[in-house]
Amino acid sequence: MIPELGHFALILALSLTVVQAVMPLVGAWKNIPEWIAIARPSVWAQLLFMLVAFACLTYSFIVHDFSVAYVANNSNTELPLLYRISAVWGAHEGSLLLWALALSLWTGGVTVFSRNVPDRMLARVIGVMGLVSIGFLLFMILTSNPFDRLFPVPVQGRDLNPLLQDPGLAIHPPMLYMGYVGFSVAFAFAIAAMLGGKLDAAWAKWSRPWTNVAWMFLTFGIALGSWWAYYELGWGGWWFWDPVENASFMPWIMGTALMHSLAVTEKRGSFKAWTVLLAIFAFSLSLLGTFLVRSGVLTSVHAFATDPTRGVFILMFLAFVVGGSLLLYAIRAPQIRTASQFDVFSRDTALLFNNVLLVVVTASILLGTLYPLAIDALGAGKISVGPPYFNSVFVPLTIPLAMLVGVGALMRWKTDTPSRLVKKLWPVLLVSVVVAMVLMFSFAAEVKPMALVGVVLAIWVMASTIYGIWDRVKDKQKKISALIKAPLGFYGMSMAHFGVGVFIIGITLTSLYSSEKDVRLAPGDNYQLGGYEFAFNGVQRAQGPNYVAHQGNLTVKRDGELVAMLEPEKRFYRAQSNPMTEAAIDAGITRDLFVALGEELKNDNAWSVRLYHKPFIRWIWMGAFLMGLGGLLAACDKRYRVKNKEAA
Amino acid sequence: MNRFALPLGIFTLLVVLLAIGLSLDPREVPSPFIGKPTPVFSLPALYQPDQQFSPQQLEGKVWLFNVWASWCVSCRQEHPLLMQLSKQNLVPIYGLNYKDESNDAKQWLQQWGNPYQLSAHDLTGSVGIDWGVYGVPETFVVDKAGVVRHKHIGPVTVDALENELLPLVKKLQAEG
Numbered sequence: 001m002i003p004e005l006g007h008f009a010l011i012l013a014l015s016l017t018v019v020q021a022v023m024p025l026v027g028a029w030k031n032i033p034e035w036i037a038i039a040r041p042s043v044w045a046q047l048l049f050m051l052v053a054f055a056c057l058t059y060s061f062i063v064h065d066f067s068v069a070y071v072a073n074n075s076n077t078e079l080p081l082l083y084r085i086s087a088v089w090g091a092h093e094g095s096l097l098l099w100a101l102a103l104s105l106w107t108g109g110v111t112v113f114s115r116n117v118p119d120r121m122l123a124r125v126i127g128v129m130g131l132v133s134i135g136f137l138l139f140m141i142l143t144s145n146p147f148d149r150l151f152p153v154p155v156q157g158r159d160l161n162p163l164l165q166d167p168g169l170a171i172h173p174p175m176l177y178m179g180y181v182g183f184s185v186a187f188a189f190a191i192a193a194m195l196g197g198k199l200d201a202a203w204a205k206w207s208r209p210w211t212n213v214a215w216m217f218l219t220f221g222i223a224l225g226s227w228w229a230y231y232e233l234g235w236g237g238w239w240f241w242d243p244v245e246n247a248s249f250m251p252w253i254m255g256t257a258l259m260h261s262l263a264v265t266e267k268r269g270s271f272k273a274w275t276v277l278l279a280i281f282a283f284s285l286s287l288l289g290t291f292l293v294r295s296g297v298l299t300s301v302h303a304f305a306t307d308p309t310r311g312v313f314i315l316m317f318l319a320f321v322v323g324g325s326l327l328l329y330a331i332r333a334p335q336i337r338t339a340s341q342f343d344v345f346s347r348d349t350a351l352l353f354n355n356v357l358l359v360v361v362t363a364s365i366l367l368g369t370l371y372p373l374a375i376d377a378l379g380a381g382k383i384s385v386g387p388p389y390f391n392s393v394f395v396p397l398t399i400p401l402a403m404l405v406g407v408g409a410l411m412r413w414k415t416d417t418p419s420r421l422v423k424k425l426w427p428v429l430l431v432s433v434v435v436a437m438v439l440m441f442s443f444a445a446e447v448k449p450m451a452l453v454g455v456v457l458a459i460w461v462m463a464s465t466i467y468g469i470w471d472r473v474k475d476k477q478k479k480i481s482a483l484i485k486a487p488l489g490f491y492g493m494s495m496a497h498f499g500v501g502v503f504i505i506g507i508t509l510t511s512l513y514s515s516e517k518d519v520r521l522a523p524g525d526n527y528q529l530g531g532y533e534f535a536f537n538g539v540q541r542a543q544g545p546n547y548v549a550h551q552g553n554l555t556v557k558r559d560g561e562l563v564a565m566l567e568p569e570k571r572f573y574r575a576q577s578n579p580m581t582e583a584a585i586d587a588g589i590t591r592d593l594f595v596a597l598g599e600e601l602k603n604d605n606a607w608s609v610r611l612y613h614k615p616f617i618r619w620i621w622m623g624a625f626l627m628g629l630g631g632l633l634a635a636c637d638k639r640y641r642v643k644n645k646e647a648a
Numbered sequence: 649m650n651r652f653a654l655p656l657g658i659f660t661l662l663v664v665l666l667a668i669g670l671s672l673d674p675r676e677v678p679s680p681f682i683g684k685p686t687p688v689f690s691l692p693a694l695y696q697p698d699q700q701f702s703p704q705q706l707e708g709k710v711w712l713f714n715v716w717a718s719w720c721v722s723c724r725q726e727h728p729l730l731m732q733l734s735k736q737n738l739v740p741i742y743g744l745n746y747k748d749e750s751n752d753a754k755q756w757l758q759q760w761g762n763p764y765q766l767s768a769h770d771l772t773g774s775v776g777i778d779w780g781v782y783g784v785p786e787t788f789v790v791d792k793a794g795v796v797r798h799k800h801i802g803p804v805t806v807d808a809l810e811n812e813l814l815p816l817v818k819k820l821q822a823e824g
Contacts, residue, residue, distance in 0.1 A: 284659075291666065326656035329652060329656070330655075334650050372671045373666075376669070377672065414779065615681065
């Protein structure tokens with residue numbers, strides 16, 4: 001009964017979405033106020049039914065309703081409650097439902113928080129989001145219905161993929177989807193502005209906070225995913241340039257470019273056509289990511305169960321949404337006139353540079369991701385493109401970007417002079433170089449040139465960002481009150497930029513100074529790694545709710561003092577009958593110690609054990625966290641909430 | 649044609665590429681041995697080391713050639729299926745015991761059952777290399793003329809057995 005209710009709610013939501021898409025769009029076009037007024041209520045009704053559908057699926061999981069095929073495939077009576085709930089989005093169908101729900105939530109958010117947007121414009125925005133929603137709901141109902149029944153009803157479910165039975169992964173997909181889908185708001189604003197024929201700076205102002213929040217979610221989502229991969233896959237890596245990771249990273253980079261470009265469009269009225277294009281790209285890449293993950297065109301460790309009909313549907317949808325927007329762009333963009341001018345040396349130029357680099361980075365990643373597909377399509381063989389390509393393309397492109405982070409933020413709009421900046425920044429540069437040298441030479445066992453470059457760069461980013469805050473208040477009488485009065489947008493930017501510095505420290509030191517070792521350890525054996533002594537005390541049996549495990553025990557000491565007790569596990573999940581490595585990690589600010597249990601070796605109770613020493617790896621996620629938080633702060637800036645009179 | 653239409657043009661090409669991509673299977677790595685006669689070898693049988701096994705002895709029969717080892721975890725996963733298959737007498741299964749100690753292998757078969765008519769003992773793994781084995785288990789289907797017709801990578805699943813291996817075996821057995 002409950003699954004049927006969910007199914008009907010989904011169908012009703014689809015019908016309401018059609019209303020939400022058609023009536024406001026036509027109403028805005030023909031200027032029929034009654035039809036425009038339908039926009040908000042239709043969103044609320046649609047959101048309500050989406051929530052009902054989602055609740056029904058969640059309920060089916062909680063009560064173990066294995067007559068629902070999706071539940072039977074992804075749950076089990078032994079599965080703990082938390083994972084029964086997160087299993088709702090643990091596979092293709094349910095994650096689509098989450099995607100569609102996220103879209104409804106964002107649309108609902110737009111109706112509530114964008115009261116300052118003129119009704120006609122808002123009707124178009126809601127209509128465009130409704131069109132996207134129709135696509136996803138149709139896709140779900142036609143090809144991937146989470147409420148499909150199964151007969152005969154199995155007595156036991158197949159259980160959730162053990163890799164996904166982890167708290168990090170329970171919240172990673174919702175964050176990621178909120179991010180992906182969030183870019184639909186900026187996209188809808190851009191399309192609405194083009195439909196209305198009024199591509200002024202107003203749409204940029206309206207979509208900025210939305211873009212920031214979406215970007216924040218995506219940042220957290222990607223960081224959580226990377227953190228999960230680090231401790232759950234047991235390889236000690238945190239980023240693999242896997243097609244699915246790239247699929248989330250590309251919209252993120254494009255979203256970063258979009259945030260910066262929106263600032264220029266709003267403040268200076270320039271880059272208008274370009275910003276519209278970026279808004280289309282950011283959301284298109286989210287959709288493309290969805291296609292790549294679910295159609296099976298690329299191989300990936302994360303791929304969902306695939307089905308060609310789904311691939312065809314998403315591709316058609318992609319062609320409609322992206323092709324339609326780009327067609328509209330091709331028609332409307334030539335009419336855009338940019339009024340303002342700027343000098344070669346100005347913040348405008350710096351941001352243009354930022355945009356160009358970010359777009360080039362995205363294009364290179366897209367190329368690397370699709371290259372195997374292209375080669376295969378041409379019948380030229382099977383190849384795979386891996387980290388060597390991505391690292392060698394990504395690193396050189398991001399170095400100039402990092403060099404400019406702090407500088408760009410200090411530059412003036414429209415025009416600036418190099419001498420003014422040099423005068424301000426040379427002491428900062430000097431301090432950065434000296435501090436980096438001192439730190440490296442006093443703490444690093446071996447000073448590698450690339451590490452030095454990375455640390456100088458990171459400290460430069462952080463120092464110039466902090467200097468930027470000082471620069472804002474240093475000529476003021478009341479410094480404290482000037483600090484307090486500075487807009488949140490400014491603090492958000494500074495925090496995110498500072499996070500970039502923290503992030504660079506993390507990547508540089510982790511990738512250059514990590515050590516790992518596969519060793520054979522029998523109880524009583526010792527091994528030295530990275531200045532730590534790992535003593536193996538043996539393996540015992542352990543019992544979990546839906547698995548049995550071998551649990552190793554290691555004592556880690558440094559200079560004779562106890563540092564940590566680590567208990568890595570090798571789990572065997574009963575329902576899915578596959579083994580899982582559960583690494584044990586002693587986390588720290590300056591280093592992680594990471595131990596994964598390998599295979600049991602013959603006789604004498606010896607095991608193969610993998611040991612890692614990973615310096616500064618936490619800084620990668622701390623940096624990402626600061627970036628995301630910065631995005632949130634900037635979105636809370638109060639000037640987005642004041643009534644916008646001239647646009648009305 | 650204006651420059652603003654350029655993104656649309658590029659996107660159109662991308663869609664064409666993705667559409668072609670949909671009809672391809674990225675997981676399918678073609679084996680160069682499919683459609684070729686079985687690589688020639690002669691190995692001692694696991695239980696009678698003085699007796700040599702070579703695929704030429706099986707000409708005129710359709711048979712499965714399953715690469716296994718006692719150290720291979722996934723082999724244990726497919727093992728019950730192979731046991732069941734051997735009891736059905738649909739098709740003879742020959743084994744290639746790959747890079748394994750003779751005693752370990754025998755003990756393993758004793759514990760879990762022996763579905764094989766015979767297992768060739770490839771201690772050094774050289775025959776495995778000739779057959780293009782890159783992971784254990786793998787299962788080959790060989791036809792009456794001694795030509796390799798299919799290769800299944802990884803443990804045999806119920807799905808693969810019922811939808812790929814057995815239909816192919818039946819088709820080949822029906823052939824001249």
